[in-house]
Amino acid sequence: MSLPLIPAPATATVHEGTLLVSEALGVVASGELSDAAARFVADVRTDSGIALTSVPGAATAHGPHITLLIDKTDIDDVAPAAGLRADGKAITGDADERHGLEITSEGARVWGPTPEAVHRGLTSLRQLIAAHAQDGTAALPAVRIIDGPRFAWRGLSLDVVRTFHGPDVIRRVVDMCSLHKVNVLHLHLTDDQGWRIEVPSRPTLTEVGARGASGDRPGGYFSRTEMADLVAYAAERFVTVVPEIGMPGHATAAISSCPELAPAEAHSVDLGDGTSFGLDGLDPARTETWAFVEDVLDAVIPQFPHSAYVHIGGDEAYMPDEVHAAFVGRAAELVRARGKRVVGWQEIARASLSSADVVQYWMEAAEVEATIAGEALKQMAPPELLPILIGNLKKAQHDVPSALALGTRLLISPSAWLYFDRPHADASSDAAQEEARGRVGMPLYPAKSIRAGLEWDPVDDTPGVESDAQIAGVEAAMWCETVETRDELEFMLLPRLSGLAEKAWARRKPADWNDYAARLGHQSALWQRRGWNWLRSVEIDWA
Structure with a gap:
């Protein structure tokens, strides 16, 4: 199954099951990821008409939700980017863009070592929601993605x-x-x-x-x-x-x-x-x-x-x-x-x-x-x-x-x-x-x-x-x-x-x-x- 994503992710494994995205789906983030979460919610509403619910990171989200995390789990499965950053930041430091996105019937999780990495993962999730949006909902396939760019x-x-x-x-x-x-x-x-x-x-x-x-x-x-x-x-x-x-x-x-x-x-x-x-x-x-x-x-x-x-x-x-x-x-x-x-x-x-x-x-x-x-x-x-x-x-x-x-x-x-x-x-x-x-x-x-x-x-x-x-x-x-x-x-x-x-x-x-x-x-x-x-x-x- 080819996911409707551009650019193509480095690795993607599709599983059984779907996640229904609707206005009831909460987006959970705190601290340095709160701005990324707010932009994501605004973009999804423009892209698909679906108004997701923002949930403060300290609160308990009931039911399926999207969780954003600063986390390095499994990102080394993808090699660091080659090249140079226009902002001069370190490719494997403050500007590491490698990230993970996992969707199950219980919700979605987006993680990476930096806010920029999480933003890139959310961009993939945006594309998936927009591609599957219909009548105010989007049924997303269960998938696990580990991704990062070829060039910085x-x-x-x-x-x-x-x-x-x-x-x-x-x-x-x-x-x-x-x-x-x-x-x-x-x-x-x-x-x-x-x-x-x-x-x-x-x-x-x-x-x-x-x-x-x-x-x-x-x-x-x-x-x-x-x-x-x-x-x-x-x-x-x-x-x-x-x-x-x-x-x-x-x-x-x-x-x-x-x-x-x-x-x-x-x-x-x-x-x-x-x-x-x-x-x-x-x-x-x-x-x-x-x-x-x-x-x-x-x-x-x-x-x-x-x-x-x-x-x-x-x-x-x-x-x-x-x-x-x-x-x-x-x-x-x-x-x-x-x-x-x-x-x-x-x-x-x-x-x-x-x-x-x-x-x-x-x-x-x-x-x-x-x-x-x-x-x-x-x-x-x-x-x-x-x-x-x-x-x-x-x-x-x-x-x-x-x-x-x-x-x-x-x-x-x-x-x-x-x-x-x-x-x-x-x-x-x-x-x-x-x-x-x-x-x-x-x-x-x-x-x-x-x-x-x-x-x-x-x-x-x-x-x-x-x-x-x-x-x-x-x-x-x-x-x-x-x-x-x-x-x-x-x-x-x-x-x-x-x-x-x-x-x-x-x-x-x-x-x-x-x-x-x-x-x-x-x-x-x-x-x-x-x-x-x-x-x-x-x-x-x-x-």
Whole structure:
């Protein structure tokens, strides 16, 4: 019997019997688990309409109930996670996510060594209740699960620059992440098209840099109060928000906001659609540049107290290699001097790094070769820009070997499988979605099916990587050049986020498409109740 859970648990044994979940079922927790219990009760009511009863831990619960416990029993039956935590916590210490869930006709028990572990177990129980909910009750199978993640960093990078997604949308994305046991939300906060975070000493960054977005879309930014609320909301659901401040490239918004950063002669390429592609980056030879970088880091870092990392970008900087390397090296030093660790896109491997840094691998080798040889890039890029883009792509083949030679771990985000801005290949059963499917998604990328997002492996399909120990984690990227609305964002995220969760958490190899598709189909009942939009792929039998 396959349980309707995503990601799949490490071990699950189904027994005879059922547990009837109804409003009469009590949830018993005390002390440090009381917050987790309250969130669980609220989530189950939203997910299924069933209003469970909260029972104080000191009280005696009559009849069947759900008990939450801090307990290490049997968790060593599952190996600790590989990789690194975005919050810097110890994988087998304060942030051990391994847990147990046991359901019998007498009730349910969820346990683990940390509140986060219990939260992960409750997430599985949430999914089971939602999948079996009918007319105010849910009959759950008796089962014993011992589970834990394959990788410690399971992330989603979200572009809020090309389209500004405000706090309400971000909270919905956090809820999606939490449901899928995705524990990192990496916010891409700055780029050529806009600047989305407050820096009090540089007010023009938001006064000027946040005015617009791609095309004629409205701009916006997160105030410090809004960002604090979002970071806290995520932390309550055990999701760490990691900030990205892109540099030295992708700096047009910064340069236009702070005139002292502007080069003596601007370099850009007209894209022919009323926009231009900026080739100017921050100049490491200028004192104004480093005063700016320090101001930004000093303002941004305190806004993300739970993140041990600052993402410095480092990608697509169209400048001489030695200039780029000098910039990345100094920026990394400034981050470390402020007590944080460095993560950046794979191009930072062309600079001097330490083994504590993280390199985010995104240019998958076969797709890079196909892009260079294909016609799509030639049709999209103006002739004067094409050789610049191709030159950067060709350098990519050396990035992963360079990072691994330094002992730097990789954050696996290959464009071929984890760039969620590519078009959907699966047809939808919804006619309106068929129209969106032809419009939303970067035309540069070949369309990918939901199945293709499952049938790959972060180790086996990353050249040069031989074991989980070389990997920090797995992270998808959602870029928003073609995404203009919340519904379009969710349409591109779901059900792909489920595939990310399966790859980052589950230990099953090789992937079994039929089993996964059956489990995936059960998720839609919960998504529907949440009001989330998703691709109604005709390849899935949706609940």
